[in-house]
Amino acid sequence: MTSAAALRTTPLNSVHRALGAKMVDFGGWDMPVQYSGIIEEHNAVRRSVGLFDVSHMGEIEIRGPEAGAFTDFVTTNHARKLKLGQAHYSALLYDHGGAVDDILVHKVAEDHFFLCVNASNQDKDYGHIRAHNRFDCQVDFASERYAQLAIQGPKALATLQKLTAVDLAPIRYYWFTDDEVAGSPARIARTGYTGEDGFEIYIPPGEAERIWKQVMEAGAEFGIKPAGLGARNTLRLEAGMALYGHELDASISPLEAGLDWIVKFDKGDFVGRDALLQQRESGLKRKLVGFNMSGRSIGRDGYEVWLDGSAAGWVTSGSPSPTLNRNIGMCYLPAPRAVPNQTIQVMIRNQPVDAVTAPTPFYKRAK
Amino acid sequence: MYPANFRYTKEHEWVAVESGVGTIGITDHAQQELGDVVYVELPKPGDRVEQGKTFGSVESVKAVSDIFAPISGEVVEINESLKDAPEKVNQDPHGGAWLIKVRLSDPAQLEKLLSATDYEAYAGAEK
Numbered sequence: 001m002t003s004a005a006a007l008r009t010t011p012l013n014s015v016h017r018a019l020g021a022k023m024v025d026f027g028g029w030d031m032p033v034q035y036s037g038i039i040e041e042h043n044a045v046r047r048s049v050g051l052f053d054v055s056h057m058g059e060i061e062i063r064g065p066e067a068g069a070f071t072d073f074v075t076t077n078h079a080r081k082l083k084l085g086q087a088h089y090s091a092l093l094y095d096h097g098g099a100v101d102d103i104l105v106h107k108v109a110e111d112h113f114f115l116c117v118n119a120s121n122q123d124k125d126y127g128h129i130r131a132h133n134r135f136d137c138q139v140d141f142a143s144e145r146y147a148q149l150a151i152q153g154p155k156a157l158a159t160l161q162k163l164t165a166v167d168l169a170p171i172r173y174y175w176f177t178d179d180e181v182a183g184s185p186a187r188i189a190r191t192g193y194t195g196e197d198g199f200e201i202y203i204p205p206g207e208a209e210r211i212w213k214q215v216m217e218a219g220a221e222f223g224i225k226p227a228g229l230g231a232r233n234t235l236r237l238e239a240g241m242a243l244y245g246h247e248l249d250a251s252i253s254p255l256e257a258g259l260d261w262i263v264k265f266d267k268g269d270f271v272g273r274d275a276l277l278q279q280r281e282s283g284l285k286r287k288l289v290g291f292n293m294s295g296r297s298i299g300r301d302g303y304e305v306w307l308d309g310s311a312a313g314w315v316t317s318g319s320p321s322p323t324l325n326r327n328i329g330m331c332y333l334p335a336p337r338a339v340p341n342q343t344i345q346v347m348i349r350n351q352p353v354d355a356v357t358a359p360t361p362f363y364k365r366a367k
Numbered sequence: 368m369y370p371a372n373f374r375y376t377k378e379h380e381w382v383a384v385e386s387g388v389g390t391i392g393i394t395d396h397a398q399q400e401l402g403d404v405v406y407v408e409l410p411k412p413g414d415r416v417e418q419g420k421t422f423g424s425v426e427s428v429k430a431v432s433d434i435f436a437p438i439s440g441e442v443v444e445i446n447e448s449l450k451d452a453p454e455k456v457n458q459d460p461h462g463g464a465w466l467i468k469v470r471l472s473d474p475a476q477l478e479k480l481l482s483a484t485d486y487e488a489y490a491g492a493e494k
Binding site (some may be wrong): 298 | 402405406408424426427428429433457461
C-alpha cells in the first residue's frame with residue numbers, strides 16, 4: 001500500500017478535505033471519491049450541475065511546423081482534419097496495437113496541438129510520444145501548468161456563463177475557446193466524461209481554488225454539488241465511455257474496445273496501424289459489449305463471464321446505475337457473441353448469475 | 368455514537384443480545400466506509416451462522432463487503448425491509464437497519480467481542 005505522503009495531490013486537495021470528501025489513492029493520486037454520496041452527486045450531474053476536480057489529468061503539448069503530421073503519426077484519429085478550436089477523442093498505441101492511453105486532442109493552432117491524457121499514464125505517454133518524434137516537434141510535459149475543472153450537467157452552461165464574457169452557447173460539442181474564467185486565462189472546452197452537456201476548463205493551478213469557489217457560488221442557485229471519482233465512474237459507465245485500465249489497456253486494441261470510430265486507417269501511417277490492420281483482416285477474437293444484470297446482484301470489475309457453461313470473458317466495469325436503477329456493466333466476450341441479447345453468466349463469488357448483453361450507451365441525454 | 372449495550376467485531380459488525388437472541392448489524396463506521404448501500408444479501412431463517420464466518424454481504428455503489436457473524440447460532444429472523452430499502456443501512460445502521468436475528472448457541476462467545484469504547488477507539492484508529 002502506498003503511504004499517503006507519497007501520493008500526488010492537486011491544487012484543490014485542501015478544498016476537498018475541508019468539504020469532508022472521502023479521499024482515495026487513484027493511480028497514485030490522492031483524490032476525492034465522494035463528498036455527500038455517489039448517488040446524490042451522480043443525480044446532481046444528470047439533473048442539474050456538478051463540479052469535478054480533474055486536475056490530476058495530464059497535459060502534453062506538441063508544437064512545430066510538423067505538429068499536425070506528428071500528432072497524426074502518434075495517435076489513431078485524424079488530427080489534421082481538426083479545425084482550429086476543435087477537439088476529438090483519440091488513442092496512443094503501441095506497435096502491437098495495444099493502447100498506451102486514450103486521450104483528447106485539441107488543435108490550438110496549425111503548429112500547436114494540446115493533449116489531455118489520463119493521470120496515471122501521463123509519464124508513460126510523454127515518453128511514448130517523444131520516442132516517436134521523427135518530426136522535429138517540440139513536445140512539452142505541461143501538466144504542472146494546468147489545473148482542470150469539469151462543470152457537467154444541464155445547468156453547466158448557465159453556471160459557467162456567469163463567470164465568463166465569452167458566449168458559451170455557440171461553442172459546439174468538442175470545440176473549445178481560449179478566453180477567461182473569473183478573470184483568469186482559461187481554455188474552455190465543451191467536452192466531458194459524463195454523458196451530459198458540460199465544460200472542461202484548463203486553468204492556472206494557482207487560480208484553481210478561487211475559481212472552484214466561484215463556480216460553486218455561480219451554481220448555488222441550481223443546487224450544484226462537488227462530485228468525486230465515484231460519480232464520475234457511474235456517469236461515464238452509463239454513457240458507455242471507456243476507462244483506461246478497464247475497457248482499454250496495453251493488451252487491448254481500440255478495435256476490440258469498439259472504438260473503430262477513432263481509428264482512421266486512411267489518414268496514412270500511424271503507430272500501431274499495421275497491427276490493427278492485421279487484426280481487422282484476421283478478425284477480432286474478442287469484443288467489448290454492455291450487459292444488464294437480470295437480478296439485484298452486481299457484476300463488478302474483474303469478475304469472470306461465462307457463456308454456455310464455460311469461462312468466456314471478463315467484466316471490465318460493473319456498477320449499479322443510479323439513473324436507470326438497474327445493474328449495468330461492460331465485458332469482453334468472443335467477438336461473435338459480443339452482440340446484444342446474449343444470455344451470459346457473471347461469476348459473482350463463485351455463483352453464476354444471469355445477465356443479458358446490451359448495446360451501449362446505456363444512457364443518452366435528450367438533446 | 369456506539370450504543371454501550373452492543374458488542375462489536377473488528378470487521379465492523381455489532382450484536383445486541385436480549386433473551387438469548389442476538390440482533391446483528393453493521394456499524395456506522397462500516398456504512399460510512401462503504402458509501403451508498405444498494406443491495407444486502409442475507410441468509411434465510413433456519414440457516415446457521417458461525418462466529419467469524421461470513422453470512423452475507425453488503426454492496427455499495429463502489430464495493431461489495433462480506434459481513435461476518437459476531438456470534439454463532441440459528442437465524443430466526445431477517446430484516447425483510449432491506450430488500451426494498453437497502454439505503455436504510457446508511458441512515459440507521461444501529462437501529463432500523465439491523466440485518467438478522469440469531470438464537471445464540473454459545474453465549475460465552477460474547478466475551479471475545481469489543482465493548483463500545485474499545486470499538487470506537489479501534490474504528491477511529493483505522494481511519
